[in-house]
Amino acid sequence: MEVTACTTTMVKPVYTTPHPLAGEKVPLTVFDRAAFNILVPIVLVYPAPAPPSNRALKEGLLRAVAAHPHLAGRLAVDDQGRPFLHLNNEGVLVMEATMLSGDDMEAVLLAGGVVANDHFSELYPPAPKEKIGAPVLHVKFNRYKCGGLIIGMICHHRVADGHAFSTFLAKWATLVRAGHNDDDGDFIAPPPFLDRAATAVPRSPPAPVFDHRAVEFNAGDGHGSRSYAVVPADKVKNLTVTFTAEFVAELKLKARGDGGGGAVRCSTFQCLLAHVWKKVTAARGLSPEEFTQVKVAVNCRGRADPPLPADLFGNMVLWAFPRLEVGELLRSSYGRVVAAIRDTVARVDAEYIQSFVDFGAAADASGEDLAAAAAAAATAAGTVLSPDLEVDSWLGFEFDRADFGTGPPRALLAPDIPVDGLMVFVPSGAARGGVDLFIGLVEGHVEEFRKICYSMD
Known part of the structure; x- marks a missing residue:
């Protein structure tokens, strides 16, 4: 895939009022720890006419991330070696690529039923070798001469499973369609359920019955x-x-x-x-x-x-x-x-x-x-x-x-x-x-x- 230009920036939400979880060090739940310790790629294909400008997409992305502060945080390890999510608002890595032609996009759209394209991995950002301290969400906008757009993303699985990430994408899209309203505050309504500890409340005392x-x-x-x-x-x-x-x-x-x-x-x-x-x-x-x-x-x-x-x-x-x-x-x-x-x-x-x-x-x-x-x-x-x-x-x-x-x-x-x-x-x-x-x-x-x-x- 021929690329004429590609930029990489770290973007982060700017809050007028800090998120209630800002700065928190959130322990990984037992469900988080059981998940794959990898960044999972996903690619969304939008033929012409493409969605709005990259600027509009990024503005919507930051508003969506503001309500999902885990995505702007970083995986870290405490002094006892236990991993946690530091909600430090370090930001999301965003790549913007301009593709030379639309031919590659047509090849992607026609991939159903044949051997998968060997270059799909070029459509999403490369995963960092070291996960601790790295962005947990990376987004790449691939703009094509034909007017199409392919959005490739990688998100760390220990931050969100597939169902959760898909609901985040839906809210991001909603915010882009609605545009920015200065009177609606920093956070989307209704907010997502962020009490991860509620997923793992043990009995007292704990009584596991399966191996x-x-x-x-x-x-x-x-x-x-x-x-x-x-x-x-x-x-x-x-x-x-x-x-x-x-x-x-x-x-x-x-x-x-x-x-x-x-x-x-x-x-x-x-x-x-x-x-x-x-x-x-x-x-x-x-x-x-x-x-x-x-x-x-x-x-x-x-x-x-x-x-x-x-x-x-x-x-x-x-x-x-x-x-x-x-x-x-x-x-x-x-x-x-x-x-x-x-x-x-x-x-x-x-x-x-x-x-x-x-x-x-x-x-x-x-x-x-x-x-x-x-x-x-x-x-x-x-x-x-x-x-x-x-x-x-x-x-x-x-x-x-x-x-x-x-x-x-x-x-x-x-x-x-x-x-x-x-x-x-x-x-x-x-x-x-x-x-x-x-x-x-x-x-x-x-x-x-x-x-x-x-x-x-």
């Missing part, structure tokens, strides 16, 4: 983590597969019809996950006696007791692990596989969430140094998760509300995926009402998967 050390955390020495092979990163290929709305509807009918319970609701995510789990497993040519599992991210806001507000800005995700024997998975009906996914996810309930919170409190009280399982080998480029998979669904996020004045993004792109078996479902940019799958697969399984990915046999 979280073998699931969400390792015991410092790697206890409980699964071991996976690693290949050269260039052996893992990125694919984008588009499932049309018609395909999804047919898949739902099939899952309901052959599941022995036609009245049972079957979500788009559950049906597509069952389908892709089957097809990737078949493409891998695994032994029928081997077991395969899928790591599924679960939003716990509405599952806790009491439930937390949907606009909680922070992390509140745990994981479910549907697991089947390969032979059983491939023989089973779609309805049976959907049921296995649904039943396993349902076990991440209020009791499990409270147990997880209590586990974190008990570990803190004993001084135990917990290492997040999410920070294990699965984050390393070239990791081969086979026989397993890991999935994130962005289907329920609020990216469709990221309308800066000329409509929602035409396409939503996940980051480059250097891990075999890691996948993300997003609303399709190529097929209205459909779903795009971004997935990493080792090169030896790519062609077979592409041959069978639309078959429901």
